[in-house]
Amino acid sequence: xxxxxxxxxxxxxxxxxxxxxxxxxxxxxxxxxxxxxxxxxxxxxxxxxxxxxxxxxxxxxxxxxxxxxxxxxxxxxxxxxxxxxxxxxxxxxxxxxxxxxxxxxxxxxxxxxxxxxxxxxxxxxxxxxxxxxxxxxxxxxxxxxxxxxxxxxxxxxxxxxxxxxxxxxxxxxxxxxx
Amino acid sequence: xxxxxxxxxxxxxxxxxxxxxxxxxxxxxxxxxxxxxxxxxxxxxxxxxxxxxxxxxxxxxxxxxxxxxxxxxxxxxxxxxxxxxxxxxxxxxxxxxxxxxxxxxxxxxxxxxxxxxxxxxxxxxxxxxxxxxxxxxxxxx
Numbered sequence: 342x343x344x345x346x347x348x349x350x351x352x353x354x355x356x357x358x359x360x361x362x363x364x365x366x367x368x369x370x371x372x373x374x375x376x377x378x379x380x381x382x383x384x385x386x387x388x389x390x391x392x393x394x395x396x397x398x399x400x401x402x403x404x405x406x407x408x409x410x411x412x413x414x415x416x417x418x419x420x421x422x423x424x425x426x427x428x429x430x431x432x433x434x435x436x437x438x439x440x441x442x443x444x445x446x447x448x449x450x451x452x453x454x455x456x457x458x459x460x461x462x463x464x465x466x467x468x469x470x471x472x473x474x475x476x477x478x479x480x481x482x483x484x485x486x487x488x489x490x491x492x493x494x495x496x497x498x499x500x501x502x503x504x505x506x507x508x509x510x511x512x513x514x515x516x517x518x519x
Numbered sequence: 520x521x522x523x524x525x526x527x528x529x530x531x532x533x534x535x536x537x538x539x540x541x542x543x544x545x546x547x548x549x550x551x552x553x554x555x556x557x558x559x560x561x562x563x564x565x566x567x568x569x570x571x572x573x574x575x576x577x578x579x580x581x582x583x584x585x586x587x588x589x590x591x592x593x594x595x596x597x598x599x600x601x602x603x604x605x606x607x608x609x610x611x612x613x614x615x616x617x618x619x620x621x622x623x624x625x626x627x628x629x630x631x632x633x634x635x636x637x638x639x640x641x642x643x644x645x646x647x648x649x650x651x652x653x654x655x656x657x658x659x660x
Binding site: 342343344345346348350351352354355358362363367370371374375376379380381382383403440 | 521522523524525526527528529530531532534535539540544547548551552555556579582583584604605606624625628629
């Protein structure tokens with residue numbers, strides 16, 4: 342039986358299998374369709390119906406269940422997550438699993454389509470070492486960064502001494518920056 | 520206890536293969552996973568024999584949420600009596616539409632794991648309860 346206790350391990354291996362046997366487009370389709378709107382249909386429902394409240398309900402439940410080290414910050418125009426210890430990437434690092442070269446891409450791969458379909462967009466950065474930040478906001482309405490970051494305070498992952506380590510990927514409006 | 524919501528993703532992954540690429544692609548996915556991702560488990564079973572098979576599955580089902588499973592080892596086999604499958608129970612309790620062939624993954628994945636450990640695997644039943652057996656091949660240990 343395929344279990345949930347090592348889910349991140351076979352999930353990550355699945356990325357490699359899909360990309361190698363069906364191509365990169367198939368992998369993007371897998372995240373954007375199967376994960377976003379089948380597996381995570383509950384996230385889509387919460388976010389599309391309740392906006393920031395739905396995000397808090399979804400990630401509050403999910404990240405607590407996965408025992409993540411994270412902080413959620415809300416302002417009037419933004420919902421931000423500072424992830425200090427991603428349990429998913431942490432599992433892979435702990436077990437020395439790296440079948441696919443860009444595991445972290447799966448998060449934007451499914452959360453991006455869910456956000457867009459719900460009228461939101463995302464700016465995001467990760468370092469491939471289990472640390473990242475996410476800012477979700479209404480599509481086309483950039484939030485006030487000063488207000489947001491003041492409220493985030495010391496929980497800001499960019500203040501973590503280990504943040505500069507690793508390979509960084511940045512996204513703006515759900516699209517990866519060159 | 521592991522996060523049961525991951526069963527949603529496992530189920531959605533099976534549906535993705537089936538819907539977009541057909542049954543053979545799904546079977547190939549399961550066989551490949553058994554052969555590649557679970558290669559260290561096959562090695563463990565091959566080296567440790569049925570003692571390791573019993574230990575692995577007992578620990579495995581202790582961690583999976585919500586199942587009811589009884590595991591027994593005898594001279595040449597380990598029997599896994601699944602009274603309540605944790606995955607299907609979780610999907611049903613959360614009113615998720617399970618793929619019809621969900622149970623088949625156990626057959627394909629575990630057959631591959633067993634074969635590469637020089638063992639045999641047999642599965643009977645399905646739909647939420649089943650009987651699985653890992654057999655030690657004669658003379659293999």
